[in-house]
Amino acid sequence: MGIENFPEQLRAAIQQGFLAREFETGLNARLGFRAVADREIFPNAIGETLTKTRKSLKAPVVEPLLPSGNTNFDNGLSPSGWSVEQYTLSINQYGDTIDLNMVTTGVGIASQFLANAQTNGFQAMQSLDRLARNALFAGVPGGVGGYLxxxxxxxxxxxxxxxxxxxxxxxxxxxxxxxxxxxxxxxxxxxxxxxxxxxxxxxxxxxxxxxxxxxxxxxxxxxxxxxxxxxxxxxxxxxxxxATAPLVLRPNGKRSTADLRHADGDTLGIQHVLAGVASLRRNNVPMINGAYNCYLDDLQLLSLFRDADFKYLYRGAYGSEEYRSGQIIELLGVRFVPTTEAPQQASLGGGPIHRALLLGQGALVEGDCACIGHTDIPDAERALIEMVDRVAMVTREPLDRLKQIIAQSWYWIGGFALPTDVTADVSIIPTATNAYLKRGVVIESLGTDAAGFGL
Missing domain, CATH: 2.40.30 (Elongation Factor Tu (Ef-tu); domain 3)
Structure with missing residues (x-):
């Protein structure tokens, strides 16, 4: 594009990549729910729904072939096929913008320009992270529901x-x-x-x-x-x-969310997390870079630090940076990820409800539209477009009558889907559960504050 169409004090930031760097800083501010998604590029247009099909494995053969049947062209074998299952993914566009008035900003235009880019990046990150979270917990339209x-x-x-x-x-x-x-x-x-x-x-x-x-x-x-x-x-x-519901774990074997009570000690403990890990392993769910991701809020994390079994397992690590900062990196094959995006629910009589989500690889699919960032306008005439983590950052030169307002925007075209694992049944994995969605486990509990009171 014509860089000369921007003010002199902004050209250096654009030419040296400062703008994209600030946007990326916001976009990658923290690990989120989107991190578990397997990404695929789809050619579909905005508003379309794509149906994807994936195949199952075949059941093992444990019976020997009969020697008497080893005849003719088929050698006594009968062809067997594999099953299929489908999931849908809707492609939609998301985005927002912010204006920078070069006159009212005055001498701070360069810093404001970069601050806007970082703010847009953080907004884009949080927006996509929340879309991923909503898909995981609530499901997608036309699907079998989420992990709740x-x-x-x-x-x-x-x-x-x-x-x-x-x-x-x-x-x-x-x-x-x-x-x-x-x-x-x-x-x-x-x-x-x-x-x-x-x-x-x-x-x-x-x-x-x-x-x-x-x-x-x-x-x-x-x-x-x-x-x-x-x-x-x-x-x-x-x-x-x-019968096909994903696993939802609650302390003390409580069967519904409304049954949770502080008087019964229904807070998160390491044994609940390990029970979730056992379920994922029973379904042969792959780990994510060597561990399962467990997303939880700070009050559930605090309950975990107060759990006697957790203290015993973490003995000797009290001086570690993870313990001092109140964050756990990895323990017993689980990567704990504190987040403020975990769904909150008002009290049903026993206290506010908190939910941790334990996930393995393949629990979520992110579909990115292939046309993100595409334009048929020549480079010399179009706005500046930077692609950061499949999100388009668009910076438009002043086009208003007074040539004062620069538009800084972002957009993403795509969607999230929850693939099912119906075909991974007991004939293939003897320990498999009957759930449609097998790659995640929700752990519901009440929270605990620093003084040990329920929250």
Whole structure:
């Protein structure tokens, strides 16, 4: 572009890469949920939805071939294929801008120029990190739900045996996977769901017209079953769990979020994290650079430091930088990542709810549009575009009537998806669980402050 169209005091910053460096400093300010995503480049346009298919493995062969059958051209062998499963990814555009008025900024224009770039970079990082977080916890439209899906509770006690119950969140109950395809739940084949202590077949899930869910991003609604649910099961507070739901761990074996109580000591401990690790390993989930990532907020991290088992395991490391700064790098195959982006939930009677998320490789897919940063305008006439971590930073010369206002913007075109692992069943991995989403575990707990009081 014509660098001469910018003020003299800004040209050095642009030519020497200071602008992109400040933007990148903000963009990479900390490790976030986006870090676990496997990135793919997609050629789709904005607003389109892409359906991706991936194949399964084949079950091991443990029976020998019969010598008598080793004849003809097939040698007694019958062809067997592999299964497929699909996930969808929607491509959308996100971005924002900030103006720099060269006249009102005065002598500080250069520093303000760089400060705007860093602020834009941090905003872009936080925006993409939150999109990734929302996809992990809440799922994506048309999907099987996120890692909180399929785990809810009854919100209204039935007065008699009924086929329809009210629940706090219908995510994870709306769709089933049939022959690798995601389809709305219906009578055929239905979904196996445990309500209270009974097991029923779900045939429909309907959202309320007015959403009153207490879960982060939740959708309140009605679940309809093929047979009547008993009053004992359809009682307010009873857990409702789909057979295909991801694992949600709670202290002391609590079955629903509303059951957590400070009086019972329902705070995060190292044993809950290790139970999550065991589940990931049972499903043969790969690690991320040698460890599983555990995202948690500072109050859960504080509870962890107060846990007796954690103190025992971390004995001898009290003088380490990680312990002194209140952060843990890696322990027992887990990389603890403190974050302020963990979903918060108001108290349901026992105290505010905190959620840690333990993830392995492949839990999230990020789709970046191939056209990010593309333009057909010649370089001499277009705005300055810098690509940083697949995010476009656009700096536009003054085009207003008084030639005073420089526009500094960023945008990203893409989306996030949660691949399922339905085909990784017990025939291939004997210890595999029945969950659609196997590469993450949510740990719900209450928090603890520095004095040991519940928060």
């Amino acid at each position: 899906g399929g785990n809810t509770r009854v919100t209204a006690t039935a007065t008699a045996k009924t086929t329809t119950i009210a629940v706090d969140d219908i995510r994870g109950f709306q769709f089933v996977i049939v022959s690798g395809l995601v389809r709305p739940v219906n009578a055929s084949p239905g979904m196996t769901v445990t309500v209270g202590s009974g097991v029923y077949t779900l045939i429909a899930a309907t959202a309320d017209q007015s959403n009153v869910s207490t879960a982060p991003g939740g959708i309140s609604g009605q679940l309809q079953f093929s047979t009547g649910v008993s009053v004992a099961d359809a009682t307010t507070g009873n857990a409702v769990v789909a």
